[in-house]
Amino acid sequence: AQTVTQSQPEMSVQEAETVTLSCTYDTSENNYYLFWYKQPPSRQMILVIRQEAYKQQNATENRFSVNFQKAAKSFSLKISDSQLGDTAMYFCAFTHWGAGSYQLTFGKGTKLSVIP
Amino acid sequence: SQTIHQWPATLVQPVGSPLSLECTVEGTSNPNLYWYRQAAGRGLQLLFYSIGIDQISSEVPQNLSASRPQDRQFILSSKKLLLSDSGFYLCAWSVPGRTIAEAFFGQGTRLTVV
Numbered sequence: 001a002q003t004v005t006q007s008q009p010e011m012s013v014q015e016a017e018t019v020t021l022s023c024t025y026d027t028s029e030n031n032y033y034l035f036w037y038k039q040p041p042s043r044q045m046i047l048v049i050r051q052e053a054y055k056q057q058n059a060t061e062n063r064f065s066v067n068f069q070k071a072a073k074s075f076s077l078k079i080s081d082s083q084l085g086d087t088a089m090y091f092c093a094f095t096h097w098g099a100g101s102y103q104l105t106f107g108k109g110t111k112l113s114v115i116p
Numbered sequence: 117s118q119t120i121h122q123w124p125a126t127l128v129q130p131v132g133s134p135l136s137l138e139c140t141v142e143g144t145s146n147p148n149l150y151w152y153r154q155a156a157g158r159g160l161q162l163l164f165y166s167i168g169i170d171q172i173s174s175e176v177p178q179n180l181s182a183s184r185p186q187d188r189q190f191i192l193s194s195k196k197l198l199l200s201d202s203g204f205y206l207c208a209w210s211v212p213g214r215t216i217a218e219a220f221f222g223q224g225t226r227l228t229v230v
Binding site: 004033035037042043044045046047050091093103104105106107108109 | 150158159160161162165175204206208218219220221223224226
């Protein structure tokens, strides 16, 4: 079974600074997807960034980028130039790639506070 | 464009009462549909998923059931709520006929059982 671990329950960062959220996962699969979702106080889950395991290049999306270390099974999220609107719960998630992949496995989340 | 609607946003129900949460998707046909529960201090737990009408799979044995009366409608129900059913419930959909590369979530329902 796949597991996703986020070891930082809470983090804070000064506005305009950079912060990195950690995520590790465990799987025996070779092909899979990894995601970071953001859940602001409104509770809407929003996809921030996605990484396909077969791609060596780290995914980037504007101020958001990941450090994907497949051998170490690590998938951290870096937020640059933090903004007040980045305050939210951030969830790391995993799904394997193949027929019948209906399960998104989530970590417990990291609560990020951006301080003005 | 596709949209997902989930209601109600909040609900307070007494123990032993029935439950019905609704979710509808617009702008796509035969979506994969999901119900997740988020309990305090825990990640999201998949409760049910459906790849078509009359095709519903349960991931966790519980006091809840799901139905899909129409292609784009997914309902989460309970005949008698327990205190442990309290939590935040999220409906989601993904592209039909494909593995879940990306899920789109509704705005969630905060259920408090008292």
